[in-house]
Amino acid sequence: MNEKLVTIINEVRANKQQPPLNDLCASSRLREDVGLESLDLAELTVRIEEKFGVDVFADGLVHTIGEIEAKIARVKA
């Protein structure tokens, strides 16, 4: 797992008074498993863009952490 991404996800959760998750994996679903709603996903997008320079939701919906990691990797490559 990308540690920076985990930190960002837990930052968004903390803002909702939710405890950090330590068992995230590529198949974790953002809504069902991570517990993020649409406005949380907007905040997540902004924080990811600031850190990695990619707007992960710009070209369609993203459902899992693995899909975010793939988009980040594509920009880095």
Place this chain on the structure above:
Amino acid sequence: MSKNILVTGVSQGLGLAIAESILAAGWNVYGVSRRHSPEYAALQEKFPGRVHFHAFDLAGVDAVKEDLFGKFLPFSTPLHGYVNNAAMAYDDIVTNLDAGRLRAMYDVNVFTPMMATKYAIRHMLFNRVAGSIVHISSISVHTGYKGLAMYASTKGALEAFSKNTAREWGERGVRSNCLVAGFMETAMSGKLTEEQRQRIYNRTALKQATKLGSVADTVVFLLGDGAASVTGQNIFVDSGTI
């Protein structure tokens, strides 16, 4: 606490008056306009370090992210308010409607402000700021005037956008309101004849033009903490249209 406020159309008229009122409140202005003006430069001289300027043409819908926010308002500058003031008026009777001119007006009055709202809210989310958005609308949306159907339709679009923005982002503390301005003595209404002016003013309780300072000070109220519970509203500052 000081605030950083993005204001469009700051070089003259209402935008300049809004910048002055924001500075009088002790906040900082991040002003954009196509051109710099001597009047805005005078404000920069009077309030060193608090009045910023970036040349930006609101016709550039696709430049909002990279240019307006990327170059002028990076995340390191917390944004507390956005005043969508700049607009253009394409006035004509409906039977003369030209699609190209209509599109150009929608770019400036609606599409670029909507994109700027997108990035302003993203900015507020990043810095966890309970920001305030104020769109300048027009009394023409609510009364109707000959020749203003196209212009009024752009402002009506903003009123609907503002109401729904308020509903969507309220839980994050972001507020959105419209200031519905009456006819002011600005360049935009400069083409009216004296007779047309009087007829319009006679349709108001105060029988006079809407004062720029009154509009500007109400914008500052909507931006400030005194309006913390005001959102999704259309606030009329129009000499009391009857």
